[in-house]
Structures are given as structure tokens and as C-alpha cells.
Amino acid sequence: MDQQDLAADADGTITNVKFYQKLSTAGSRTLVGTGTFACGDHEINWTIISIATGSYALSADATDNSGAITTHTVNITITN
Numbered sequence: 863m864d865q866q867d868l869a870a871d872a873d874g875t876i877t878n879v880k881f882y883q884k885l886s887t888a889g890s891r892t893l894v895g896t897g898t899f900a901c902g903d904h905e906i907n908w909t910i911i912s913i914a915t916g917s918y919a920l921s922a923d924a925t926d927n928s929g930a931i932t933t934h935t936v937n938i939t940i941t942n
Contacts, residue, residue, distance in 0.1 A: 871926040879924045881906050886917040897922075915940050 870876065879897035884890070895906035921935040 871924075874927040876924050877927050879922050881908070882921045882923070884919045884921070885914060886919070891919075891921065913940055915942055 880893060881895045881897065882891035883894050884892065894908050897906055917937065917939050919935050919937050921933055923931050923933045925931050
């Protein structure tokens with residue numbers, strides 16, 4: 863994993879990372895988990911039992927010790 867893929871704070875610490883999903887037709891994001899700190903990475907285990915086909919935005923909000931939030935988003939498409 864590249865360093866740019868890790869949640870980091872140059873002048874403090876990351877206090878939590880929240881992970882969200884949003885189906886393109888939905889009005890808002892759905893929280894799927896809050897990251898735990900393990901081996902320097904914030905991570906969650908997310909098991910998908912069933913999910914609707916469509917385009918999704920998966921995002922992570924990293925919050926630092928000053929309350930600043932940075933969001934990183936990737937888009938995926940689920941097909942049958």
C-alpha cells in the first residue's frame with residue numbers, strides 16, 4: 863500500500879476513521895463502520911451478504927485530534 867493510501871496527520875494524530883457507502887440513487891451516505899487502529903492502519907471488516915446492483919461511492923472520513931475531517935472516496939459498480 864502506498865503511503866498516500868494511509869490515514870495520517872502531519873501535525874497531530876488521527877482519532878478515528880468512519881467508513882460509508884452510498885448507492886448513486888440514495889439521498890445520503892450510510893455508515894458501515896468506524897475504523898479501529900491496528901498496525902498503523904485504520905480498518906474495518908465489512909461483510910456484504912447482499913447488495914443491490916448499481917453504482918456506489920465508498921468513502922472514508924478521517925478525523926484528526928483538532929477535529930479536521932478529510933474524506934477519500936472511490937466509486938465502484940456492482941453488476942449481476
